[in-house]
Amino acid sequence: CTICLDDDGDVVQRGCCCRDENGAAHVDCLAAAAMHSVSFSEWTHCSTCNEEYTGRAALALAKKWVKAVENKAEEDEEWLDAHNNFTFELNNTGRHAEAKANQLRVVEVCGRVHGEDSLEMATMLEPLTSTYTFLGQCEKALEVAKRSYDIFQRQGGTDDINTLGSASLIASIHDERGEYVKARELYGEVFEARKRLLGHEHPDTLWSGNNLANTFYQMGELTSAESLAREMAVAHVRVCGADHRETLTTQSTLADILLSQGEPAQCLDILRDIVPRLKKGYGDDFHITMYTISTQADAKSQLGLYEEALAELQEIRRRQSLVLGEDHSDNLRTMSILGAALIRAGSIAEGAELLKSTQRQQEKVLGVTHAETQATIRRRRGLACVD
Numbered sequence: 001c002t003i004c005l006d007d008d009g010d011v012v013q014r015g016c017c018c019r020d021e022n023g024a025a026h027v028d029c030l031a032a033a034a035m036h037s038v039s040f041s042e043w044t045h046c047s048t049c050n051e052e053y054t055g056r057a058a059l060a061l062a063k064k065w066v067k068a069v070e071n072k073a074e075e076d077e078e079w080l081d082a083h084n085n086f087t088f089e090l091n092n093t094g095r096h097a098e099a100k101a102n103q104l105r106v107v108e109v110c111g112r113v114h115g116e117d118s119l120e121m122a123t124m125l126e127p128l129t130s131t132y133t134f135l136g137q138c139e140k141a142l143e144v145a146k147r148s149y150d151i152f153q154r155q156g157g158t159d160d161i162n163t164l165g166s167a168s169l170i171a172s173i174h175d176e177r178g179e180y181v182k183a184r185e186l187y188g189e190v191f192e193a194r195k196r197l198l199g200h201e202h203p204d205t206l207w208s209g210n211n212l213a214n215t216f217y218q219m220g221e222l223t224s225a226e227s228l229a230r231e232m233a234v235a236h237v238r239v240c241g242a243d244h245r246e247t248l249t250t251q252s253t254l255a256d257i258l259l260s261q262g263e264p265a266q267c268l269d270i271l272r273d274i275v276p277r278l279k280k281g282y283g284d285d286f287h288i289t290m291y292t293i294s295t296q297a298d299a300k301s302q303l304g305l306y307e308e309a310l311a312e313l314q315e316i317r318r319r320q321s322l323v324l325g326e327d328h329s330d331n332l333r334t335m336s337i338l339g340a341a342l343i344r345a346g347s348i349a350e351g352a353e354l355l356k357s358t359q360r361q362q363e364k365v366l367g368v369t370h371a372e373t374q375a376t377i378r379r380r381r382g383l384a385c386v387d
Contacts (some may be wrong), residue, residue: 001024001025001026001027001029001374002018002021002022002024002025003026003029003030003032003033004026005027006026008143009025009088009103010027011024011025011026011058011241012024012025012026012027013055013056013057013058013243013281014030014046014053014057015043015052015053015054015055015056015057015058015237015243015244015245015281016048016051016052016054016244017046017049017051017240017241017244018046018048018049018241019067022048023241025057025058025202027060027061027064029066030042030053030057030061030348031043031061031064031065034061035068035384040081043061043062043065043082043085044058044061044062044085047231051203051240054092054244054245054281054282055245055280055281055282056281056283058089058092058283058332059089059090059092060304061094061152062085062086062088062089063081063086065082065085065086065239066082066083066086067341068082069082069083075109075111075112075113076108078123078136079109079119080106080109080110080113080165083102083103083105083106084103084123084124084127084222085104087099087100087103087127087128087131088127089128089132090102091127091134091284092245092282092286093282093283093286093335094283094285094286094287094290094323094324095323096131096134096135096323096324097135098117099127099134100128100131100135100345103124103126103127103128105133106124106128107124107125107128110124114131114240117151118151119151119152119155119162120311121148121151122147122148122151122162123148123153123162124150125147125199126145126148126165126166126169126315127146127147128144129141129144129145129148129169129173129177130169132144133172133176134178134287134324135324135325135328135329136324136325136327136328136329136365137371138176138177139174141176142170142171142173145169145170145173146170147169147355148166148169149163149166149167149169152166153166156198159165159193159197161197161198161204164193164194164197165204166188166189167186167189167190168186168187168208168211170186171183171186171187171190171211171215172211173187173216174186175187175211175215176217176329177367177370178218178364178366178367178369178370178371178373179214180218180219182275183214183215183218184216187208187211187212188212190208191205191208191209191211191212191264201235201238201247203239203240203383206235206236206240206246206250207246208233209228209231209232209235210229210246210249210250210253211234211255212228213225213228213229213254213257214229214253214256215254216228216230217256217257217260218371219371220323222257222261222327225257226257226258226261226319227255229250229253229254230254232250232253233247233250233251233253233254233352234249236250236343242277243277243280245282246282246289248274248277248278248281248288248292249288249330251273251274252270252271252274252288252291252292252295254270255267255271255274255292255295255296255299256295256318258270259295259298259299259302264276264298264299264300264302264303264372265299265303267295267296267299268296268299268300268303269305271292271295271296271299272296274292275289275292275293275296278292283317284319285323286353287323287324290316290319290320290323290324290330290334291330291333293312293316293328294312294313294316294333294334294337296312297309297312297313297316297337297341298337298340298341300312301313301337301340301341301344301345301346304344306341306344309341309345310338310341310342310345313337313338313341314338315335316334316356317334317335317338322333327350327361327365329365329366329370329372331363331370332358332361332365332366333372333375335354335361336355336358336359336372336375336376336379337353337357337364338351338354339353339354339358339376339379340355340379340383342354343355343383344383351383352380355376355379355380355383356380357375359373359376359377359380362376368386374378
């Protein structure tokens, strides 16, 4: 532990940009330091590198912070900040229903204390936006996101850092809804603005680049997607470290793109490295962990590793149904991949029926133009099981 210099007990990686032994600490030591700090930020950010804690350390600290403020009034500023942060970490570990209940309470208190059009309210609305998106409630998410953006833009201007973050959230909702032209336009504007205002290798800039690369991928612009994703993946390792959430997410994006280009072996090489890191740092129920394992199983299926692929897909389908819900886009994606894997493994009738029913459900829930619906249609055509 970099604080007490002891190696007994549960020493975890802080998940910030401090690497290896420089990033190790006891959660209790981090909590004690935060409690004696004049700033709330030490509950969420490393005092050495100034980057956010992620993974196990972040969730454990979020729980301890909520515990530390349990005797404070709801109207206390620290109570609001602690519970707002707790929503963020609940979402990061796939506990979206809990996150929604917690954040609705936070928003109600914030409106009562600071006013419905305050900057504080705009800040508290953003985790609620993400929560609705994770739950597949995109209409509600867009409504909340636009409300937050309007407050930030009105008070800080278009180039305000908070306004740009809110614009990125709106872009993510368009992306989830399959409105890729709108998403690409907004992501591109945010990426260019952050390069100008923050620099090319600021973590927020790099994350914007990954979002843009993913949208290129969803639109089928695979050459542009791969080029930008490789650039962002290398820069994330250099800036944030190999185990950081955004580094692993960026590498997962690159693996997706390679798989779409007919390179399952290259895809699998990347995923065999990052899946254990995701499990260790963020848990089996983290939405990116589950998504990435689904991609890994797809690559294995395409390489003829049918037994491994089918076992992974069945388990991820079960987990995603419990954590995200039956109709979440990630769960429907896994069902589509499972259908294709069953066909490749010889269970042709079962796989074809699963692909057919999944396409119907995706068209109903996501729409015909959504990238995952179109991916299922391509799988059915490629495996010769179109009606």
